Amino acid sequence: MTDHATDVLVVGGGPAATWAALKAAEAGARVVLADKGYCGTSGATAAGGTGVWYVPPEPAAREAAMASREGLGGYLADRRWMARVLDETYDRMNELATHGRYPFPTGPDGQPLRGGLQGPEYMRRMRIRIRRAGVRVLDHSPVTELLTDADGAVAGAAGYRRQLRESYRVRAGAVVLATGGCAFLSGALGTNTNTGDGALFAAEAGAELSGMEFSNAYGIAPEGTSVTKTAFYSFATFYREDGDVLEGAASQGGRSVIARELLTGARVYARIDRADEGARAAMRLAQPNFFLTFDRLGIDPFADRFAVTLLAEGTVRGTGGIRITGDDCATGVPGLYAAGDAATREEICGGFTGGGSHNAAWAISSGSWAGRGAAGHALSPRSGRAADRPVTGAGGAGLRPTGRAAAGPEHREAVALVQREALPYDKNYLRRGDVLAASLRTLDTAWSQLRAGLHGEGADLVRARQAAAMTAHARWMYAAALARSETRGMAKRLDHPEQDPAQHHRILVGGLDRVWTRPAARTGVAA
Template identity: 50%
Template structure:
């Protein structure tokens, strides 16, 4: 077990993570970045090209840019956040061109074309910049849980360092954070049950492949369920995923590298259940969320959907709801 003290812990290694780590380090913070892959090559951006919402700070151009995107999101977008994204993107892309020396192409008029990036080159340069800023990068170090201090505030995270073959923790006060990760975990145990052996004392291994894996992919990947959505198909898929979650709850355990696979199986199953519960809660077609049995847009449903819960998943209009996943 290794503990790392740091001011800022960034989990992930894509564009958002590397920019966050870079800016925190430039502000004088001690920064650790933990990536489940190899920072600079992991994630969707590093594998291909990516479009960039690069719009000069001219009122007419910004207004046109925001208006052009609102329909895709079913007119649920917050203009304040859109403006912040446009400001941040414009500044960061210009910084990448000057300080990161990214080779943007030029148009026939001699002006740089900054509306797109080649992922491999972009992320290679971001890794270099992050390391030069003094960030400690933990490659191949998937995080398995967040750690809290005695007041309940998130103070760090724990995970598995694959290259070192050991468990590790990083954060502001790892010594005061929730319990040691060196023991066997009950993957989906109730709050308060943090570690130790299963209730009956039996040492059990994670199924191979993990229980619920086939159910998860079988309900999420087929186009006739997840793309050509219909209430009956969504309900059937959600029932199957709920049953899969019950199996995970009872049987899926892991330690070391096995804990990573167990956490991934649980996270993907939970996400799939929130996704389908949210789709069932929106009985209309809005933006890119389409329902074959409700093809029209309903003005009364001009709201976001929040979803949450583990053993009992819930989903409903954002207004009046507590913490959840916004959809």
């Protein structure tokens, strides 16, 4: 076990993590960043491009931007947080252009276009920036548990360095969890690091989650591939196997139509044939990685029909995550902060997916706030010296079994089980109460078994903890989905297809061995 001491530990390596590390360092804190992969190349953003919710500070434009998602999100978003994110994102994107020297393109009028980012270049520059700021980066160093002090405050984390094949521990005055959401190892591009680890760590330390019912996000991908960039499919026509148009598949709720067709065992085809020449050229410039798969397969997506599928993106593109309790992205647990997809995005999206643009803006903004907040906490007199505090590991399932290790399932079996419950369209996407309840019972039993016996050492410990995190994530999702007996935002219930005014509130969820839910105070604007 190698020991490190720092003021702020950032767990993760994507946009939220790097912005948190940068702003904590600029606030005068010593910062360590621990990434499961190689910071700058791991995660969903580094694998592709993304739009950004970047809106100039013009009142009419800001008003339109905030109003555009309120209805879709079931009126659960918060205007104050929306305004804060728009302000912060505007400033940070401009900073990225000036200090980060990101090569934003210019429009026909000569003005810079800052509403989108190429992920590989964006994250390359963010890695350079945090290294220049003095952040110590631990690559290929997945965290396996948080550390807490005698008062229950978060005091660092422990993990495993894959390349060095050694355990490590970082004592810290504060921790930022920016580990991303959970896609259940579905195969969607860039999500293999997104197994819900941060949510598990937070719950073990005593934090709550919110919006976990808004987790049934599925992305369209060419069959047999992983690229789930879906914006361009708004220009597509979808077809059945016999060549007939699949009516309704191109509408706003079209993915449910595609899912129903796929559930029959039939294939669904698409052709992006409603884009004119100008749009086609703009698409290739905006999202070149979208077209790599087609180019390699010899497919012209504008002229040729190609088979498509749906891949689960869970809380990566969904909305739920760790509950935020303060403007600095505190979690309610002393010393613990959350940012990016690890945190709930209900504040700006309500109950509807943030897609790429809103989630990207949230990552930038929440990362910046969490980094500053963590630095302020760590450097305050009440925090004390991080290296001097006695610490205890907070981890449970997959790490400290309650029974004999041999009695539990291996991590592969645990992952396979949770995927059987969380990936199928007729369980997670086209939801019904009786199906949700049956899946939850299966997952509760699986949790009891892995809690009693799942264990690993070294790299297998990392995999065991991932299996535990995915199982916990699915249980929170389905418990919250059962508690919301209506259709609101993404949380669609086939057995409750209407929106219920009495349920105009957020749903909090938590617990490990016993999952609980409760309504939060009303928020957002009136429907």
